Amino acid sequence: MHTYQDQTTLNKINRIALAAGDIILSHYAQTNRAIEIKLDQSPVTAADKAANEYIVKELQILFPDIPVVAEESPLPEWPIRKNWQLFWLVDPLDGTKEYITRNGQFTVNIALIYNQLPILGVVYAPVLRELFCGTAILGSFRQQIPTGTSHSIEENLNLTRIEAKPPEKGQPIIIIASRSHLNPETEAYIASLKQSFEANQTYEILNVGSSLKFCRLAQGQAHVYPRLSPTMEWDTAAGHAIAIFAGAYLFSHPNRTQPFVYNKLNLTNGDFVVSVLQI
Incomplete structure (x- = not known):
């Protein structure tokens, strides 16, 4: 359209x-x-x-x-x-x-x-x-x-x-975490994610509030944003748009085949991950 x-x-x-x-x-x-x-x-x-x-x-x-x-x-x-x-x-x-x-x-x-x-x-x-x-x-x-x-x-x-992009060789992977809503599930996901990195790959955690999490990733300042705590559709839609139009992708977690869509009967979102990495 x-x-x-x-x-x-x-x-x-x-x-x-x-x-x-x-x-x-x-x-x-x-x-x-x-x-x-x-x-x-x-x-x-x-x-x-x-x-x-x-x-x-x-x-x-x-x-x-x-x-x-x-x-x-x-x-x-x-x-x-x-x-x-x-x-x-x-x-x-x-x-x-x-x-x-x-x-x-x-x-x-x-x-x-x-x-x-x-x-x-x-x-x-x-x-x-x-x-x-x-x-x-x-x-x-x-x-x-x-x-x-x-x-x-x-x-x-x-x-x-702006364009979302992976880190350059030798640079750390930046993982975004919520400033106000970091929970044990997200911490566990980040820990498992770190295990999948190459042995010499460094990483950093960036704490960001609101939809700026999507935007920091969209502008290339971060590379992965896991959100494993409740959000509403209005919390994510605009940032979702900016991230994917900058070249990132968003998938449901843990079931990646579950469509992440809007205007549901219940406006509560499921868990999701935004990333520029093949993870």
């Missing part, structure tokens, strides 16, 4: 992500930030809600015929969405724990899903001012957004193509 994978559409979504990032930063600067705990025990802040409202509103204005699933909006009932071929999937603030602890490693995630797979993804880290984006046709890109840049100049974005 070539529609909605062009530069014009990507620019529009980039603009929305940048503006949502500005909204989040306006809350981030406040010293008194109220935190609520949702039914699933995950935290939510006023920044999540404000960014969610803005993104959904903008998508509905620009693309009125495409439905939206967003983390902080009511989920459409399964009979309504089960036959959706095309829809937006949004996490307005991925890495709320990173937001709360003020380490800057949180992102705005916007993805377009077609036939249960991502065809466009945008990830923006407002504090780091890093924008990652891509489509199945164009590939993946990164830009460092200059301080003070208005989100209204999306046509002037100076996007640099």
